[in-house]
Amino acid sequence: xxxxxxxxxxxxxxxxxxxxxxxxxxxxxxxxxxxxxxxxxxxxxxxxxxxxxxxxxxxxxxxxxxxxxxxxxxxxxxxxxxxxxxxxxxxxxxxxxxxxxxxxxxxxxxxxxxxxxxxxxxxxxxxxxxxxxxxxxxxxxxxxxxxxxxxxxxxxxxxxxxxxxxxxxxxxxxxxxxxxxxxxxxxxxxxxxxxxxxxxxxxxxxxxxxxxxxxxxxxxxxxxxxxxxxxxxxxxxxxxxxxxxxxxxxxxxxxxxxxxxxxxxxxxxxxxxxxxxxxxxxxxxxxxxxxxxxxxxxxxx
Numbered sequence: 001x002x003x004x005x006x007x008x009x010x011x012x013x014x015x016x017x018x019x020x021x022x023x024x025x026x027x028x029x030x031x032x033x034x035x036x037x038x039x040x041x042x043x044x045x046x047x048x049x050x051x052x053x054x055x056x057x058x059x060x061x062x063x064x065x066x067x068x069x070x071x072x073x074x075x076x077x078x079x080x081x082x083x084x085x086x087x088x089x090x091x092x093x094x095x096x097x098x099x100x101x102x103x104x105x106x107x108x109x110x111x112x113x114x115x116x117x118x119x120x121x122x123x124x125x126x127x128x129x130x131x132x133x134x135x136x137x138x139x140x141x142x143x144x145x146x147x148x149x150x151x152x153x154x155x156x157x158x159x160x161x162x163x164x165x166x167x168x169x170x171x172x173x174x175x176x177x178x179x180x181x182x183x184x185x186x187x188x189x190x191x192x193x194x195x196x197x198x199x200x201x202x203x204x205x206x207x208x209x210x211x212x213x214x215x216x217x218x219x220x221x222x223x224x225x226x227x228x229x230x231x232x233x234x235x236x237x238x239x240x241x242x243x244x245x246x247x248x249x250x251x252x253x254x255x256x257x258x259x260x261x262x263x264x265x266x267x268x269x270x271x272x273x274x275x276x277x278x279x280x281x282x283x284x285x286x287x288x289x290x291x292x293x294x295x296x297x298x299x300x301x
Contacts, residue, residue, distance in 0.1 A: 007079065009043040010072050012036055013051060017069060020058040077269035093122035096279045099141035102129040103223045103240055104163075104262075108290060109145075109283070116282050123275060142267075142276045145283070147260040156271045160262040160287035164296035165203055167253040168244040172233040174252070186210060190217035190235030192226045202258035203238040241296020254296075262287065262294070 051065035
């Protein structure tokens with residue numbers, strides 16, 4: 001018969017799983033490495049299974065540890081919910097981590113948060129922007145706004161709208177284009193595209209098909225850099241309609257077939273958290289009011 005499992009030891013299991021090393025997990029938990037290691041051994045002994053395989057580079061989950069990860073996270077979520085329930089009714093406080101694309105964070109989401117903070121003064125939000133996919137199961141974030149619908153996991157998913165794209169250039173660049181009426185294939189145009197690491201994106205694939213082997217004049221790994229290059233007159237780029245129109249750019253092609261759905265995703269257990277629910281409801285309302293602008297209505301020049 002195995003010994004009882006302590007919740008605090010489960011916290012250690014989660015910290016090591018997320019950090020990958022004892023030293024980083026100890027720093028996160030503000031605990032000595034020896035104490036952390038001893039309690040991890042106690043947990044493995046209580047469960048009767050090895051949770052990690054030890055390597056020179058760190059700790060990796062065993063199959064048994066992987067199988068128990070979601071259960072341990074459920075215990076963590078339950079503890080968080082218990083703590084929140086002890087707060088005053090109606091009070092929303094604490095940190096919510098939101099992962100989203102930079103092109104949605106900077107012009108749309110971040111400017112909208114002032115009203116939310118005014119309504120809930122003790123709420124804090126951490127916005128993580130980038131194209132990498134965060135792992136909601138490992139608590140990289142509480143909420144995520146994604147352009148690809150997750151296929152598996154204990155997740156709550158809601159479609160927020162559609163992000164429309166078009167081919168854009170600056171007035172100065174378009175005025176300097178060669179007056180070639182047969183230039184349907186853009187043979188004389190310079191393009192700003194995505195770096196090779198991002199060639200899987202729909203916009204990048206469209207540019208590659210259009211150039212048919214010709215290189216881009218400029219490649220970047222951020223949409224903001226592409227937007228800046230188009231504004232500077234460097235060439236044409238596939239940009240979200242709402243960003244390009246805000247920057248005063250001109251649409252060359254309005255329909256490219258690369259529009260992307262926008263999904264709000266959260267771990268199903270976090271849907272019961274008051275602070276996470278408040279932020280989710282704010283985002284749902286925000287994207288509802290901006291649905292037409294995000295989809296984009298543009299007329300090609």
